């Protein structure tokens with residue numbers, strides 16, 4: 529086959545059935561879970577003023593290297609816009625703009641864009657689902673948020689997911705720790721990888737996130753955040769841990785979990801799929817960001833949330849052989865060799881009853897239509913020839929099993945099929 533002239537841009541892909549069926553299954557599960565937990569959906573723009581995303585942190589790779597940005601066409605006053613790399617900053621912008629009643633509990637789903645080096649599980653356009661709670665410092669909100677993400681992975685059938693949690697403390701404890709970490713890393717500078725040396729200059733905390741072999745021993749021996757937590761932050765963290773234990777969500781403390789975004793305070797967490805390559809094994813993550821709304825021009829407001837990567841979740845499901853129950857396809861195929869008028873009427877009728885049905889076009893031969901019926905995966909074919917048309921009947925053929933055929937009156941076809949399909 530010769531290559532067509534246009535291909536999907538690097539780092540993006542067309543997602544086709546049956547993968548789209550699996551994605552629909554995941555999204556439906558997520559939506560049901562969040563609607564059952566008092567969260568309202570938010571749909572925000574796919575692009576925003578670039579300033580919204582710059583608040584994620586000037587030293588993060590997302591802001592410095594990975595933004596898809598552009599100017600709009602306003603000749604006098606062009607606005608500098610960017611495709612969203614994530615949704616938390618947009619949600620905080622929306623909060624500052626609309627000032628809803630707190631606690632504001634929202635959920636979302638949609639594509640995000642990051643100009644990353646593409647590889648399996650790392651794309652330039654990827655799908656996230658997520659939830660955020662704004663306006664409460666209560667550790668119960670942290671527990672609720674973590675538990676929702678955990679339930680999602682459990683409900684869809686993933687069994688090996690690991691939950692890592694940490695606390696970065698409040699700004700004061702984080703700064704204290706940062707100073708201590710700089711002192712320590714300074715003594716180990718000559719052993720750090722080249723990449724981590726650069727990270728060290730920009731954002732020392734992020735060195736702890738390095739996956740490079742040569743950095744591992746240095747990271748292992750680094751001072752621990754926990755000993756720098758203020759009393760309030762330590763208390764908050766123990767409440768979160770206790771809450772998770774109370775509801776039976778298993779977790780591991782990961783003292784060096786820092787995450788790739790700068791806005792986090794206190795609780796941070798990540799969901800890892802051990803079935804995926806370490807570089808892309810985070811299938812979700814989140815944390816508290818108590819200062820973000822304020823940096824976007826809103827009132828001081830606490831926030832906590834998570835985002836889960838749907839593309840990676842699918843890879844994890846495939847690696848664990850998880851069966852994603854995604855009913856798709858059709859139940860009935862209408863074969864009409866008497867001109868096509870009946871196929872038109874019957875499919876209309878069946879679809880109104882929400883019986884999933886299809887037909888052929890182009891007045892094709894009986895053989896070609898039967899072949900299409902088989903290929904469609906339908907369990908039944910309704911066959912209409914001139915004979916049936918005259919007698920106001922249709923032939924119902926079982927396409928699975930022995931191919932049993934029965935004649936049924938034309939006007940009862942809808943109800944008949946409803947009963948048959950219900951019994952199956």
Ligand code: HAM
Pocket residue numbers: 613614615616642644649650651652653654655656658659660788789810811812813814815816817832833834835836837838839840
């Ligand atoms: P994040 O860790 O940057 O957090 O992304 C969340 C998840 O999105 C990751 O764990 C991963 O599964 C998926 N993901 C990220 N980048 C890619 C990519 N290039 N290709 C495929 N999947 C990807 C956030 O986005 C925060 N907004 C989470 C949050 C919500 N924090 C507080 N509230």
